[in-house]
Amino acid sequence: MSKVIVVTSGKGGVGKTTSSAAISAGLAMRGHKTVVVDFDVGLRNLDMIMGCERRVVFDFINVIQGDAKLKQALIKDRRLENLFVLPTSQTRDKDALTQDGVKAVLDELRQEFDYIICDSPAGIERGAHLAMYFADEAVVVTNPEVSSVRDSDRVLGLLNSKTYLAEKADGRAVKAQLLLTRFDPQRVAGGEMMSVEDVLEILAIPLLGIIPESTTVLRASNVGMPVVLDDKSPAGRAYEDAVGRLVGEQIEMRINPAEKRGFLQRLLKRTA
Amino acid sequence: MQAPKADEREGATVKPIQIRGRSLTAVALHLEGAADANFYNALDAKLRQTPLFFENAPLVIDLEHSSVASPEAISALVAELRRRRLSVFAAQNATAEQASAALAAGLIVLPGGRDVPIERVSRSPARSARPVKLLAAEPEPPPAATKLITQPVRSGQTVFADRGDLVVIGSVSSGAEVIATGNIHIYGRLRGRALAGVNGDGAARIFCHALDAELLAIAGLYRTSETLGPDTPRQNVQIYLEGEKLCVESLK
Numbered sequence: 130m131s132k133v134i135v136v137t138s139g140k141g142g143v144g145k146t147t148s149s150a151a152i153s154a155g156l157a158m159r160g161h162k163t164v165v166v167d168f169d170v171g172l173r174n175l176d177m178i179m180g181c182e183r184r185v186v187f188d189f190i191n192v193i194q195g196d197a198k199l200k201q202a203l204i205k206d207r208r209l210e211n212l213f214v215l216p217t218s219q220t221r222d223k224d225a226l227t228q229d230g231v232k233a234v235l236d237e238l239r240q241e242f243d244y245i246i247c248d249s250p251a252g253i254e255r256g257a258h259l260a261m262y263f264a265d266e267a268v269v270v271t272n273p274e275v276s277s278v279r280d281s282d283r284v285l286g287l288l289n290s291k292t293y294l295a296e297k298a299d300g301r302a303v304k305a306q307l308l309l310t311r312f313d314p315q316r317v318a319g320g321e322m323m324s325v326e327d328v329l330e331i332l333a334i335p336l337l338g339i340i341p342e343s344t345t346v347l348r349a350s351n352v353g354m355p356v357v358l359d360d361k362s363p364a365g366r367a368y369e370d371a372v373g374r375l376v377g378e379q380i381e382m383r384i385n386p387a388e389k390r391g392f393l394q395r396l397l398k399r400t401a
Numbered sequence: 402m403q404a405p406k407a408d409e410r411e412g413a414t415v416k417p418i419q420i421r422g423r424s425l426t427a428v429a430l431h432l433e434g435a436a437d438a439n440f441y442n443a444l445d446a447k448l449r450q451t452p453l454f455f456e457n458a459p460l461v462i463d464l465e466h467s468s469v470a471s472p473e474a475i476s477a478l479v480a481e482l483r484r485r486r487l488s489v490f491a492a493q494n495a496t497a498e499q500a501s502a503a504l505a506a507g508l509i510v511l512p513g514g515r516d517v518p519i520e521r522v523s524r525s526p527a528r529s530a531r532p533v534k535l536l537a538a539e540p541e542p543p544p545a546a547t548k549l550i551t552q553p554v555r556s557g558q559t560v561f562a563d564r565g566d567l568v569v570i571g572s573v574s575s576g577a578e579v580i581a582t583g584n585i586h587i588y589g590r591l592r593g594r595a596l597a598g599v600n601g602d603g604a605a606r607i608f609c610h611a612l613d614a615e616l617l618a619i620a621g622l623y624r625t626s627e628t629l630g631p632d633t634p635r636q637n638v639q640i641y642l643e644g645e646k647l648c649v650e651s652l653k
Binding site: 282287 | 557
């Protein structure tokens with residue numbers, strides 16, 4: 130039984146594409162056949178973060194419009210056996226997405242893949258709407274600050290009302306979970322960021338994971354490598370944990386994986 | 402007294418202009434046919450009965466059933482009303498011709514709205530911020546029905562109980578709106594806007610576990626988070642109208 134999971138947030142720049150790449154790579158590492166689909170038509174980023182931008186020939190929009198077969202557009206990841214990318218078009222805009230077209234592509238992907246990760250664009254307009262419309266589950270990416278939390282709350286409202294499962298109203302709903310990204314415990318302690326408890330109190334959904342703010346995330350993006358492939362970084366480990374929870378494992382929440390550093394290292398960090 | 406110097410004014414913290422929303426209750430005067438002697442006699446009789454009622458009351462002329470249309474006739478009508486110390490300021494339900502004549506006479510032209518016979522108005526029936534849709538007039542009110550919401554009300558969502566009370570089991574997020582013609586009960590934190598008694602029911606109340614609201618309104622009288630002082634109780638509260646005052650009280 131395949132699952133369509135949308136990675137969404139409302140607000141831009143919170144880490145949707147990074148999280149989509151990390152989650153899909155994490156799922157593939159666990160042996161699940163996974164495809165990650167870029168819904169951000171016109172602002173193609175996913176293929177860069179996945180490091181396959183030079184292999185894009187056909188894209189999602191070509192498939193929707195019948196100019197290419199799905200098999201031609203899917204790009205197989207060079208590092209992970211089970212991972213595929215469906216890139217989007219840089220030259221078109223969101224109007225090229227149609228509900229029927231998206232449904233047809235997702236239905237075809239469901240035949241073959243265990244997990245279909247939909248990387249949503251920012252906003253709540255057409256692209257974001259269609260990215261979430263056919264989802265079974267949602268990963269709501271949120272930064273611990275008020276505007277991101279409010280936008281996520283808005284998106285949760287849309288997930289509860291403007292999706293196929295919600296409109297069908299047969300008692301099933303899109304299962305939404307929170308992924309708190311760019312979390313910096315020191316700034317939370319200093320009152321500059323919201324605490325995990327504050328965010329959870331407002332959003333009232335289960336917590337999938339907490340990704341610490343980390344320079345390795347940016348470095349991984351720049352070299353086109355999903356951050357989970359860097360198993361030494363705290364962010365990579367946090368994503369791995371989140372993926373484990375996504376597939377139903379019980380993994381204890383490490384609020385700050387960075388705190389696993391040795392005593393001496395912490396001392397050095399303080400004085401640095 | 403001397404006017405303050407320019408540099409003093411610049412140093413002042415008072416903003417030179419503030420824009421605030423304001424809703425008010427106006428009296429609508431329905432004119433049947435022409436503004437003839439009959440009309441003025443009837444009007445004068447009414448004014449004698451309740452001389453103080455209309456004093457300073459903003460007044461709107463309703464021209465729906467009126468034949469008064471020429472600029473001269475409208476001007477004369479306005480002059481006659483003002484001579485009776487009626488503060489006429491607008492015309493509603495006007496035809497295009499009446500509208501231009503009313504504008505020429507210094508009135509503003511309002512889009513048609515619903516109004517209620519004045520006898521039924523017990524107290525200031527201040528309209529809510531968004532009355533048009535909410536006040537869809539029905540001759541026979543349907544039986545009251547409580548609306549129950551078992552999920553959090555999210556930012557951007559509006560829940561409207563159009564026939565009675567609203568019960569929310571969960572929180573109301575900032576940017577969300579809960580509206581009821583009756584009472585509103587929130588078993589959670591209220592961070593958004595809550596408007597109870599929107600059809601003018603001043604007896605309606607709002608109850609919530611935790612109060613952090615952007616706006617509270619009962620029967621159109623409202624307070625925003627800015628006007629809720631720091632002493633306002635925040636846990637297990639009820640909000641109700643006492644006269645024209647919106648009170649927040651802790652439930653002991």
